[in-house]
Amino acid sequence: MKIFRAQHLGMCFGVRDAIALALEQSAQQPLTILGDLVHNETVVARLRARGVRMVQHPGDAVTPTVMITAHGASDQAKAAASAAGHRVLEATCPLVHLAHRALAGLVAAGFHPVVIGKPGHVEVRGLTEDYAEFDVVLNEDDVTRLRERPRFGVVAQTTQPVARVRHLVSRLRQQFPRSEVRFMDTVCQPTKQRQHAAVTLARNSDVVVVIGGAASNNTRELVTTCRQYCARVHHVQTLANLCVEWFRPTDRVGITAGTSTPDTVIDDVEHWLCALARRLEKAPTSDGARGE
Numbered sequence: 001m002k003i004f005r006a007q008h009l010g011m012c013f014g015v016r017d018a019i020a021l022a023l024e025q026s027a028q029q030p031l032t033i034l035g036d037l038v039h040n041e042t043v044v045a046r047l048r049a050r051g052v053r054m055v056q057h058p059g060d061a062v063t064p065t066v067m068i069t070a071h072g073a074s075d076q077a078k079a080a081a082s083a084a085g086h087r088v089l090e091a092t093c094p095l096v097h098l099a100h101r102a103l104a105g106l107v108a109a110g111f112h113p114v115v116i117g118k119p120g121h122v123e124v125r126g127l128t129e130d131y132a133e134f135d136v137v138l139n140e141d142d143v144t145r146l147r148e149r150p151r152f153g154v155v156a157q158t159t160q161p162v163a164r165v166r167h168l169v170s171r172l173r174q175q176f177p178r179s180e181v182r183f184m185d186t187v188c189q190p191t192k193q194r195q196h197a198a199v200t201l202a203r204n205s206d207v208v209v210v211i212g213g214a215a216s217n218n219t220r221e222l223v224t225t226c227r228q229y230c231a232r233v234h235h236v237q238t239l240a241n242l243c244v245e246w247f248r249p250t251d252r253v254g255i256t257a258g259t260s261t262p263d264t265v266i267d268d269v270e271h272w273l274c275a276l277a278r279r280l281e282k283a284p285t286s287d288g289a290r291g292e
Contacts, residue, residue: 001252010257015070017070017093018070019043022067022091026050029064034056034067037091069092070092070096073125096126106153106184114135115134119136123159140168146172154181160191195222198210203230207246208253212257213237214237218259223235234246239272
């Protein structure tokens, strides 16, 4: 059994910076995070162990200082936290900030805002909450249900697969040929790199292990991408979710991970797989010969 890592995988700089800021601030003062800092259970557990509180609504925060997650928040949500007397710290990824500015620019220019992303996702809520009218689309059916507008301004949730985003933009233009459709590509570079690397990995693997939180949108998208090119794909949060039965002695096993997955978790999974590979190599085959 051979184990390979994707060329690009795991934590992006935005997540690393957000976690570092939360750990730094929590060492100095009580801290509440508005939502999950990132969608990874291992990271969240580490923060809770440091005394960091996590709440979904600013009104539930009891510490003087609150932090916006890496996924960002609307101006409305940040203003509500400030109005409640909290000091507001920003851990928003800079590339999410770019998406906010891109959408604001389109709206200021008279375009109806459309976000390609998962409805209800914290990043999508942050992008749209400041607008009285907007649409969120994730598939062709969502595009079909849109009302015609003279001008559509389109951005994407930063962790969406770029192929899906481009397809939906094309579909929007086909459905509304009389409308002006202006698209700003806000899918972040780390997501593009990990998606591209996942395709290459899956094409050259017998089985792929995707590591990341159960609630992580970009991890689930990696799973979906890998399953287009590899029949055996498994999503795990930690090595505790791995099963020996998934693997065969002759397998080429690919590893990739979402952008909020800690390096230590990836390393633990890889070490487990390497140990399994050694055991399978030493195990006798049915005819008494040593396995390859």
